[in-house]
Amino acid sequence: MTETMNSATPTTVNPTAVGARAGEHPDVSRSLMARYHRLMGPVAWRQVIGGMGIGVISGVFSGLALLFLLPASVALATGRNSWGLGFGGWLIVLAVLAVAAAVGDYFSQRIGMTGALGFQHDVHYAIGDQVARVPLSWFTADSAGVMSRAVSREMMSLSESAAHFLNSLSTTVAGCAVIWLGSWAWDWRLGLLLTCSAPLLAVFLRVSRHLIDRGKALSEPAERELAARIVEFARCQGALRSCHAGTDYRQLADAFDTVARTSRRGLWWESAGNLVNGVLVQTIIVAMITLSAALAVSGALEPMQAVVTIGICLRFTTMLESIGTTTAGIEERRQMMDHLDTGMDVAPLPEPSAAAAEPEPGAVELDDVHFSYLPGAPVLRGASLHVPARSMCAVVGPSGSGKTTIARLVARFWDVDAGSVRVGGTDVRDMPVADLMSRLSMVFQDVYLFDDTLEANIRIGNPGADSARVRWAADLAGVTEIVDRLPDGWDTRVGEGGQALSGGERQRVSIARALLKQAPIVLLDEATSALDAENEAHIVAAMQELRRNSTLLVIAHKLETIAAADQVIVLNEVGQVAQRGSHADLVDTPGPYRDFWNYRSRAAGWRLV
Incomplete structure (x- = not known):
């Protein structure tokens, strides 16, 4: 786990998987496992699959332990061997299976969690690589909001699905499969009942998935709009207050109202999906108990066997309920995976290899x-x-x-x-x-600085430059004057977007970057249009220095x-x-x-x- 998270080198994500579907729209019918696979590197993927595989083994042990309660109960009630073992022998078998299941579950969870952490690591790099390759025309307020949510809150939910839901599903399905197969060996009528419940389970789960997806599809657009309006309300307080709308922003209130309406409608659909799961489980429970009681009344089952059979049936139905709940949880995250696909399926700018x-x-x-x-x-x-x-x-x-x-x-x-x-x-x-x-070096009117020190923001222009060269660029662009009056000097953090500096000071830092990079072509877009005389003088002087060795295309x-x-x-x-x-x-x-x-x-x- 430590190695996965602390590795300084990004895990290589399957480029074929990521790029093969570039330009396609997200396909919600695509297997969720395949969609996880395309976003993960080989190490994390092997860990997720390995955790699920160990979960299957743990589920087999748990299913066998439940199944072997039947012959153990017969041996206890009759004092004779059942399936070749007496009650003492079955106690030993049950103890061994319990320990094996517990150990398997521990390693399944541990490896699965490591794979989930690796998923977070790999997806952040995969999204970063994709963002750097897609056309800027793709970036809008909506797309930026979707990707921001996808790599933050939704990333944690998808990791939870990889760490817990997939393992839980594999373990529970394996246990149910063992009980189903063993039930045929114990009593064909019980086996037939469990067999009939399997396709019924599939149909109910599909209906449930459809209802849950319908509810999410109703509420999701309104939630995205609300998130955008909240950010807008927070960032544009100056303009809103100047229009006497600082506390009464109609668009935000409308977005809240829309979310409330769509959330209620979506909740009805999602509740219907969960109700379908509940109806299925209760139906199977009643059928199993009825069959077990009928067998006991007819004398086909001894009283102890009937009690154990009913207990196993109840446990089996709770496992089915767990499958339904886990499947519903996974389906809720399918919408989140769609958001990732929205970004990962954008066709990158074509470029030659050489x-x-x-x-x-x-x-x-x-x-x-x-x-x-x-x-x-x-x-x-x-x-x-x-x-x-x-x-x-x-x-x-x-x-x-x-x-x-x-x-x-x-x-x-x-x-x-x-x-x-x-x-x-x-x-x-x-x-x-x-x-x-x-x-190219680019100096645009809207300069963005990173939440780092002044020196680090200049050094972005040429990370390999020595300190003397950084100081030279800063002197020429007038950044040194800014450094001298700041309390922490070169180590002063400029805040997100450079909010600790004025617009003219941010322009100086941007010019210093261009000077440090020494690119053969410099693009300047309105670099001096809104500056005071002092800032303009520094930038004009820097432009004259750039002109000595570079081509300047200036919008002015x-x-x-x-x-x-x-x-x-x-x-x-x-x-x-x-x-x-x-x-x-x-x-x-x-x-x-x-x-x-x-x-x-x-x-x-x-x-x-």
Whole structure:
């Protein structure tokens, strides 16, 4: 168990199992065991199967112990041997079986729990690998919420199923099978009754499963919506309070009401499923007791045998009830497994296995690119541009013209609908994703910092960099000034998302990352649009340093940044390149760029009196 959880190297999850179904929708009819298998590495899977196998052996011992109570009772009542042994011999057999069953159950639970812990370990790595490969277009508020629940609360429930339910089911089914087979050897009428109960059990369990699934399907969407609204309510308190809705958020109240209604409806369906199990068990109990009593009255069974037979029948029915309860518990987790399948079945971005040649290292090019986020709503229409290596290109245009989209397509967050995007002269679709990312640094307007120290957040840009290089990047980006005024200096934690820093300070850290990485291409999206003069000065200085060795593709509104570019690309409202050229050429040419420049220049000259 310790080895499984403390291993520093991730367990290799079966890539064929994970990838073979990429792009398919989750299939709820797929065997639950097969769905566990696809998410687990070989070590954890062997432990789960091994625990179930030992559980089967333990169940066989328990079933034999119950079955052998029949001949033991005959030997006790008559004083003669029954099935070749006297009462003393049967006591020894029962004691041995009890010890064997207890030992088997211990090892079954222990190994099964180890496999369940391994399942958690493997699934986290499997999901992490998948998240890093799927297109960013898949990530929405709903999908992020589903995956967040899947790797937290629902992961524990699925692990519980692997650790306890599967073992319990295998043990109980094995015990029931032994009693069923032995009942034929004891009395054919008892064997016939148990045989008839088996298909009845299967039918009732299937109906029960259907009812439980129906109840879960009713309540699950409303619960997801409620979770999203709660997060929204917590994160947007500033906006809500400014609108006098800090304590009376109608959408959240509606979500609670919807959950209450759907939960009641779902509870009726789930209760019906559990009732079906209860009816089955009680029916079999009554039938067994009736048969045993009839055999005793007719003289076919001695009084002691009748009592033991009724006891065994009661125990057998409790085992059937356990099977029903365990099956219901497993079915409740099938919905949770569907959530995992939702993420694991997303087709990853296709990529080649080997790196392609780069005829023009450091260059960026878009060739007749068409792209839309939603069908029928194009963002770029035939956009083309070429940024030579170690030059700076500024992209300007009205809001919604596709400026940020160009940067995202260069980073291959999405694939184009038509045309091509080339980095280093090679289509990004012909480059392994890791190879493409090694050539890019990205500084976007919304900077995310990890809940770690300032130094660790900068070092992400180049984990192998020495301390002197980290300090150099921090000095140039102005992060050192932040460090000097913080109580813990470099060891100050910035909080989740960097909430301990201002927006401008987070931008400085992001620029320091790019400086440390020294990628041949740097994408800057509105990096200085909302900064004060001090932060802007640091970032402009860092951009000048980046420009010495890297190609800069800058989406900007600041006049100084645009004027410093070697090339300016002007997009119009429909996502087409309206103009291109140097600032000096464009500002003297009638067109949208000169209009833009004159408007911004007049706005920059406004003063409050």
